[in-house]
Amino acid sequence: MERSRSLTTPRAASTRAPVLVRCNTAHGTYALASNTNGSFNTADGASALPNNTSGSNNIGLGVNAGSAVAMANNVICIGTNVAGADVSDSCYVGNIHGATIDPATAASVGVDATGKLGTVASSRRFKHDIQPMDKSSEAILALKPVTFHYKSDAKSTPCFGLIAEEVAQVNPDLVLRDKNGEILTVRYDQVNAMLLNEFLKEHKTVQGLGSEAAKQDAAIADLKSTVAKQKATIAEQQKNMEFFTAQLKEQAAQIQKVSAQISVRKPARQVVSSNP
Template sequence: MKTITKSIYLTFASVALACFALLPRAQAATPELLPAPAPDGFYNGFNTAEGFNALFSLTTGTFNTALGFKALRADTSGGSNTAVGAQALLSNNTGGYNTAVGENALVFNTGGSFNMALGQGALANNLTGNSNTAMGFQALNHSTVSQNTAVGYQALFFDTTGGTLAGTFGSNQDVGPNTAIGALALVSDTTSSANTAVGYAALANITVGLTDFPVTGQSLGGYNTAVGFKALTSATSAGQMNDAFGYEALAHLTSGASNVGVGFAALYSTTIGGGNTAVGLDAGFSTTGFTNTAVGVLAGADITSGSWNIDIGALVGGAATDDHVTRIGLATGTDKQTACFIGGIVGVTPSGATAGVVINANGQLGSAAPSSRRFKTDIKPMDKTSEAILAFKPVTFHYKTDTATPQFGLIAEDVAEVNPDLIMRDEKGEILGVRYEAVNAMMLNEFLKEHRKVQEQEARITQLNSTVEKQEATIAQQQKDSQSTAAQQQREIKASWSIGNY
């Protein structure tokens, strides 16, 4: 209560109040030499003012509240404003429905409306921008546009013209405002648009938008979302359409685009790479490449500069040199997956030429090795090498995990004694299986060798048959000739006997 209670001042106060009633405008204080506000700070038009020169210029504005040194000093017709703090909304003239709490909050606002500024210097340079929300020391300090949200120490501090809502919703020209929540969130942004930053220093270094936006060629830029401590903190003017959720997610990205990092330090080391997706703690941690996908804790974390890799599963870190490699689950180690079920395989016969699927000791899948000459060197006949299979001992057996189904094959240890090149070993170097595809090739060689023997024998038999046939023909002819000679001799004997009887 500002009513003077001492009787010595009653007469002076009555005269002063009468003078104030004759003034053409309501004001919280007389000129600087006579700083005597009205009782209770209440004025016509449901206005309230407390403080030196608070609401000093008001004429027709209503429902304003000004508390503090020169709060709402320039306001004339603006209404429904609330200014608490030295020079809060100092320059506001016609703007309405603004709330400014803090020294110099919305200090230069003239005609902007529906703004909220809480904190020293919050929205200080806003002139005519509307519907902005700034909470924190110097939040949105340099902004002059509309519909931005900044919560935190110097959040969106340097933003000037970025974030003005424009274009048609959903179109390539749709440009939205910025949202920054957290100390230093989007602190360096000046003209970039449609960014969302939540967390300390999130998107702290992004400044302006791109000059070559896809399809339209317009200078739109932005479209980044960062949620978490220092998420996307290094992104600059060229970074756009990135999404980072988690502590230091995409923390070192500078100019890359279309990256998604979800999880603690996801895609932490990516700088200019684009099109990467990493979900999980430290997923894609070391990658600097492009279009990699990592899902799971530490998935793809060991890949460095490779691109087009896919790593799915916890601890599926990949190899540093991986490039165009797909890894699903762990193939080695104590935590490796022990079974795999994939739909769309059983009962489905692909069309066209097919190739068998093979797997090595490290769990790498692939098709059968190529047979083209262009992939091979040191080509020479197998010769007697294949004779090793003649020492193999085929057996019948049951697997310990399936005692009901009879199996047929070889024992790898026995094969190793004959030819060590025909067995496979696991990641520990222990004997695992038999290279049956190589055994098949050796069997073919042995078959061909035997086949050639059979062909040679058949040729020999044919030749012998021909000789026998010739010999049989000769013998038959000789028998025929012998019979003819004998008959002639018989005739001659008979003739000689007949003559002797006469």
């Protein structure tokens, strides 16, 4: 069953154009089959948005696309059997999660506040006012990493990260805001660049300390060598002193021996009396 349906209700005065009440586009068997009050929905494919009743501004492209959508608004489901969820302002695309890509040519894809998909260029040709980061990265040292759970996550998956409002107090340039100007998320790619700068600064400091330590080690080695030489010299001098002391003792003993011999050989004194 293929159909394209537009419902209108005319005003009392027949001379005026009818006022559009509901306008939905359905193409495919059972596409938008359950719709009652929903408006401005687009269903293309057999059983696309089959259970939507009062939801509006929804899009289902593909067989059975958007089968989980009933009353939510602004839901996009693209791909065969991409059921989506009955959650307003959400988007579901099949054949992406788990699909492998060429790492040699792959680039991270982001979405801006207008809903535009694209990549952030890093080439110099797209930049101006390029300056060293210097001390600007020191702001991240004031950040407070936390663990948390998302309120919408029924599985309560443990998460790790930052609180955007706290980050904005440290550096407003590190957060993104939604179309209403409300703080939305952290620019983690910028935080990573600042982390790299702080790491390189710390690495340079460590290298400097290592160089200084190497110089100190060399100086200590020289001192140890000098002390060892001095100890060797002192030991040699001590050995010489012991040798000279032994010689002096030997000479003193010989002198004492000779003196004793001379004393024995010396004739005794004779006393002559002058009295008859």
